Amino acid sequence: MTVDLARRFSYGEQEFATSPLYQRLSGIVAADDRLLAIAAHCRAGQQPTNLVFAAVHYLLLGADDAPGLAGWYPSLGGTRTPDDPALTGEFTDFCLAYREELTALVARRLVQTNVVKRSAALRVGLAAIDEPGPVTLLEVGASGGIHLAFDAYRCRIGDTDLGPADSPVVITTEWRSTRPVPTRIPLVGDRLGVDLNPIDLADETERRWLRALVWPENLPQYGLLTAATAVVADRRPRIVAGDAVTVLPTLDAVLPTDRPLVVWHAATRAHVPAERRAAFDAAVQALGRRRPLYTVSLETPEDAADWHARHGLCYALELRASGAPARRIAAVDGHANWIEPL
Numbered sequence: 001m002t003v004d005l006a007r008r009f010s011y012g013e014q015e016f017a018t019s020p021l022y023q024r025l026s027g028i029v030a031a032d033d034r035l036l037a038i039a040a041h042c043r044a045g046q047q048p049t050n051l052v053f054a055a056v057h058y059l060l061l062g063a064d065d066a067p068g069l070a071g072w073y074p075s076l077g078g079t080r081t082p083d084d085p086a087l088t089g090e091f092t093d094f095c096l097a098y099r100e101e102l103t104a105l106v107a108r109r110l111v112q113t114n115v116v117k118r119s120a121a122l123r124v125g126l127a128a129i130d131e132p133g134p135v136t137l138l139e140v141g142a143s144g145g146i147h148l149a150f151d152a153y154r155c156r157i158g159d160t161d162l163g164p165a166d167s168p169v170v171i172t173t174e175w176r177s178t179r180p181v182p183t184r185i186p187l188v189g190d191r192l193g194v195d196l197n198p199i200d201l202a203d204e205t206e207r208r209w210l211r212a213l214v215w216p217e218n219l220p221q222y223g224l225l226t227a228a229t230a231v232v233a234d235r236r237p238r239i240v241a242g243d244a245v246t247v248l249p250t251l252d253a254v255l256p257t258d259r260p261l262v263v264w265h266a267a268t269r270a271h272v273p274a275e276r277r278a279a280f281d282a283a284v285q286a287l288g289r290r291r292p293l294y295t296v297s298l299e300t301p302e303d304a305a306d307w308h309a310r311h312g313l314c315y316a317l318e319l320r321a322s323g324a325p326a327r328r329i330a331a332v333d334g335h336a337n338w339i340e341p342l
């Protein structure tokens with residue numbers, strides 16, 4: 001187990017391509033059995049790397065007197081660089097001093113990073129649906145429900161400006177193509193979410209966990225998350241708690257049958273334990289028996305090795321229309337900093 005975990009942390013260089021701090025911390029954890037023992041408490045299907053680093057970040061964000069380790073976290077105003085040799089000692093001492101708290105967080109919490117910019121990918125996916133609407137939008141793995149308010153955000157994809165011009169949330173995403181950005185999307189009516197653990201954005205502790213999941217150098221995401229949180233906390237979208245595999249069949253009975261349903265899931269399937277993924281897919285597709293169904297997904301595809309060899313470490317944006325095979329629409333950066341239509 002510890003050997004597998006050590007291997008997992010040793011991939012930090014690739015996994016945290018835009019976080020030099022987490023790249024360095026990955027190496028520190030990989031080499032220390034005491035730190036790997038904390039990571040070993042994470043639940044099946046969860047990413048131990050993100051969980052451990054978010055748990056540490058969560059404690060730092062909640063500390064009254066910022067401990068020395070905070071000096072390495074740009075999210076806390078830190079300016080020390082990850083190549084500073086003192087980092088190993090500071091990080092290890094902090095983790096061992098707070099071993100109990102960290103173990104409890106790793107055992108209980110989930111990787112629920114709600115990336116506001118992925119709303120841009122949802123727009124591009126919706127634009128591939130040939131329906132005027134209204135459609136019902138159901139997000140599986142909704143976390144705090146940030147994407148359920150996607151059309152309340154101003155969204156600049158390349159040079160194309162979408163959404164309300166006066167929105168306090170402004171998303172910018174690079175469009176890696178000379179093709180025009182598709183802008184026409186179906187009218188979205190009712191919307192709801194499903195999540196193993198819906199995050200209540202009105203609760204400060206929950207908001208802190210969402211902030212803790214953001215990589216410390218990604219200061220723009222903190223600004224976006226804060227602005228989007230305020231918008232969504234006002235709207236209070238309905239998010240049903242539970243495993244999609246068991247919740248979706250119960251929703252099937254209550255979702256409208258007289259209008260198409262769009263199921264959206266982003267960075268969610270990877271968190272479903274591998275042996276449950278077929279059941280997850282089947283539960284989503286079964287919603288198409290009683291109404292037209294479109295599935296828009298932003299996930300690591302099944303042919304991951306080929307995909308990554310061709311496009312680098314990024315997600316595939318796919319659309320699947322009622323029973324038809326999935327159509328690949330775009331390659332999308334993990335944090336939706338760029339979209340490359342295929």
Ligand SMILES: C[S@@+](CC[C@H](N)C(=O)[O-])C[C@H]1O[C@@H](n2cnc3c(N)ncnc32)[C@H](O)[C@@H]1O
Pocket residue numbers: 110111112113114115116118140141142143144194195196197242243244245265266267268271272280
């Ligand atoms: C990494 S987060 C992504 C959140 C959001 N989709 C986004 O892209 O910003 C994955 C979310 O999926 C949820 N999740 C994982 N497995 C699930 C399942 N079987 N059923 C419902 N939700 C699940 C987690 O609780 C978490 O909130």
